[in-house]
Amino acid sequence: xxxxxxxxxxxxxxxxxxxxxxxxxxxxxxxxxxxxxxxxxxxxxxxxxxxxxxxxxxxxxxxxxxxxxxxxxxxxxxxxxxxxxxxxxxxxxxxxxxxxxxxxxxxxxxxxxxxxxxxxxxxxxxxxxxxxxxxxxxxxxxxxxxxxxxxxxxxxxxxxxxxxxxxxxxxxxxxxxxxxxxxxxxxxxxxxxxxxxxxxxxxxxxxxxxxxxxxxxxxxxxxxxxxxxxxxxxxxxxxxxxxxxxxxxxxxxxxxxxxxxxxxxxxxxxxxxxxxxxxxxxxxxxxxxxxxxxxxxxxxxxxxxxxxxxxxxxxxxxxxxxxxxxxxxxxxxxxxxxxxxxxxxxxxxxxxxxxxxxxxxxxxxxxxxxxxxxxxxxxxxxxxxxxxxxxxxxxxxxxxxxxxxxxxxxxxxxxx
Numbered sequence: 148x149x150x151x152x153x154x155x156x157x158x159x160x161x162x163x164x165x166x167x168x169x170x171x172x173x174x175x176x177x178x179x180x181x182x183x184x185x186x187x188x189x190x191x192x193x194x195x196x197x198x199x200x201x202x203x204x205x206x207x208x209x210x211x212x213x214x215x216x217x218x219x220x221x222x223x224x225x226x227x228x229x230x231x232x233x234x235x236x237x238x239x240x241x242x243x244x245x246x247x248x249x250x251x252x253x254x255x256x257x258x259x260x261x262x263x264x265x266x267x268x269x270x271x272x273x274x275x276x277x278x279x280x281x282x283x284x285x286x287x288x289x290x291x292x293x294x295x296x297x298x299x300x301x302x303x304x305x306x307x308x309x310x311x312x313x314x315x316x317x318x319x320x321x322x323x324x325x326x327x328x329x330x331x332x333x334x335x336x337x338x339x340x341x342x343x344x345x346x347x348x349x350x351x352x353x354x355x356x357x358x359x360x361x362x363x364x365x366x367x368x369x370x371x372x373x374x375x376x377x378x379x380x381x382x383x384x385x386x387x388x389x390x391x392x393x394x395x396x397x398x399x400x401x402x403x404x405x406x407x408x409x410x411x412x413x414x415x416x417x418x419x420x421x422x423x424x425x426x427x428x429x430x431x432x433x434x435x436x437x438x439x440x441x442x443x444x445x446x447x448x449x450x451x452x453x454x455x456x457x458x459x460x461x462x463x464x465x466x467x468x469x470x471x472x473x474x475x476x477x478x479x480x481x482x483x484x485x486x487x488x489x490x491x492x493x494x495x496x497x498x499x500x501x502x503x504x505x506x507x508x509x510x511x512x513x514x515x516x517x518x519x520x521x522x523x524x525x526x527x528x529x530x531x532x533x534x535x536x537x538x539x540x541x542x543x544x545x546x547x548x549x550x551x552x553x554x555x556x557x558x559x560x561x562x563x
Contacts (some may be wrong), residue, residue, distance in 0.1 A: 149537065150535050150562070151536045151539050151560060153527035153536065154559035155529060155531055155533070159528070159557055160394045160557050161397070161556045162396070163397075164400055165401050168336075168376050168380075169196055170378075172192060173197070173243065174318070175188060176191075177200070177240075180251050181318065184222070185210075188218045189372065194543060195543045200240065200241075203241060209224065243311065245257070246273075246315040247318040249282060249294075250323065253294060253295050256292040270311075276303045280298045298320070298322070298364075300323050300326045300328075302328045303328065303330070304330055305330065305331060308333050308358075312333075314341060321362055327360075328361050334356055340375065342356075347373060350368060351363040379409070382402065385398055387453070388456075391529035394431050394557070395428065395429070396556055397427070416457075417431075417464065441454070441468065444474065454470055455478070455522035456521065458470055458499060462501050462507065464503050467501045470501070471498050479494050481519035481523065484519075489508050490505045507526055507529055510530075512526075514542060528560075
């Protein structure tokens with residue numbers, strides 16, 4: 148049952164609640180390692196990546212309990228510095244535990260992390276920056292060990308913006324001696340959420356949401372209760388599905404203030420967006436497209452995580468479009484699968500040219516990573532006939548029961 152069968156052609160209509168953010172939950176769960184006590188994380192999404200993170204925390208000696216969307220983590224018993232390779236190997240986000248463990252117990256050994264095959268995403272930048280904070284690192288063929296008697300602050304001038312490195316260095320810096328400066332820091336809402344969580348626990352962080360973070364290390368942090376913001380990428384995925392099928396969908400709790408670029412592109416590409424106090428109403432095909440050129444980039448630019456779903460929107464439109472990918476070199480792995488469904492897409496370097504008015508048809512296609520897998524489901528919703536998207540486990544990494552959510556919106560989908 149690792150596949151989804153979609154009978155295409157139905158307009159989406161109805162309402163769905165947007166889950167808590169995957170990309171905010173994972174670093175916040177990692178941050179609980181810094182706290183000697185029990186933290187409560189509300190609105191934590193019910194997805195496989197979160198469960199892998201919970202298992203990693205338990206393997207390190209933490210007590211983890213879940214009640215619905217509330218996760219309690221008691222890191223009082225933190226003792227281990229080595230993580231199970233099977234969880235590390237499937238989840239890239241495990242690397243963010245490095246900074247937290249070095250700050251709390253001074254050492255860590257782990258295999259190099261895995262995750263989706265969307266690009267190299269080397270951790271060299273993480274390790275290079277941690278060395279500047281007093282960490283001794285021994286690299287091996289399959290992993291590394293890192294030790295630090297006591298982390299100290301440093302001015303960290305990064306060669307490029309990295310969400311993962313920014314998160315790791317924040318986690319290392321909040322308990323370090325002295326002041327740490329991170330520049331240029333990632334500005335993503337998930338970085339801001341991590342900083343908010345840590346600030347509520349007593350961390351001294353200035354500049355969250357800007358390119359320059361200044362962190363004054365403190366002696367300890369206190370247990371807190373924090374609510375994870377809604378997932379802007381999940382909301383964007385459902386927007387793209389509505390645009391492809393021409394329906395009317397209300398997205399409850401959609402984080403509008405974090406989606407300005409996405410909503411602007413959706414409007415220019417033919418959707419109508421109506422803003423309400425508790426979410427947004429998306430009308431799939433309300434006016435003619437005025438812009439079908441997208442360039443991905445670091446926040447607040449158009450997110451690379453929504454490049455694949457919006458490629459499907461372009462393929463299903465009359466105008467087609469063009470996408471320039473500037474973040475990950477392997478984000479176009481979905482293209483051969485979309486071609487199986489009838490899409491007319493040509494790739495030249497980091498630019499995809501999408502022919503318009505493609506008559507998408509059902510096919511058996513393979514998800515090869517999280518966001519591309521969700522995009523194949525979007526394509527199948529607008530295609531004629533029946534499609535099967537295999538490797539559902541990739542989609543489960545970031546979407547809470549996508550089949551049930553789509554059924555609530557009138558889609559004809561089932562597990563296969």
